Amino acid sequence: MYIEYSLDQVDEAAQEVLKALDNQPQIICLDGELGAGKTTLVSALCRAWGIADPATSPTYGIVNEYQSPDGPVYHLDCYRLESLQEALDLGVEEYLDSKGWILIEWAGILNSLLPRGVCILRLSLSFDGSARRLLLERGS
Numbered sequence: 001m002y003i004e005y006s007l008d009q010v011d012e013a014a015q016e017v018l019k020a021l022d023n024q025p026q027i028i029c030l031d032g033e034l035g036a037g038k039t040t041l042v043s044a045l046c047r048a049w050g051i052a053d054p055a056t057s058p059t060y061g062i063v064n065e066y067q068s069p070d071g072p073v074y075h076l077d078c079y080r081l082e083s084l085q086e087a088l089d090l091g092v093e094e095y096l097d098s099k100g101w102i103l104i105e106w107a108g109i110l111n112s113l114l115p116r117g118v119c120i121l122r123l124s125l126s127f128d129g130s131a132r133r134l135l136l137e138r139g140s
Helices: 007-020 038-048 084-089 092-096 107-113
Strands: 002-005 027-031 063-068 071-077 101-105 119-125 132-138
Touching: 002 007, 007 038, 007 132, 027 038, 027 107, 038 071, 038 101, 038 119, 038 132, 071 092, 084 092, 084 107, 092 107, 101 107
Parallel strands: 027 101, 027 119, 071 101
Antiparallel strands: 002 132, 063 071, 119 132
């Protein structure tokens, strides 16, 4: 699935993502350069799940937990992790084994821990920066 959207359309883009995923809890890895809109899309997904608290980047805390009406949503940001061992020491496996939605920014360091078939959202900016591009694919 491919979506191109402006910032004022991010909530609609989040709804399209959830529709494409049959609104079934799973691991979603968000991939893209700095400024591509990963955390902005996470915020929109959280709003779509009915989470009242604003979603913010957990860059320094590594993980934020939000409560939706249907259960917890975990938002991990692995940007500052230097090794897989550091992730393991922080208890990342517990989050990956949970049954709720798990949103992971900069997930590359966790590749060996991720199950097959995770959802990957590849985000990029249009050439002039006026639009976001989102490509939904499944990992192998």
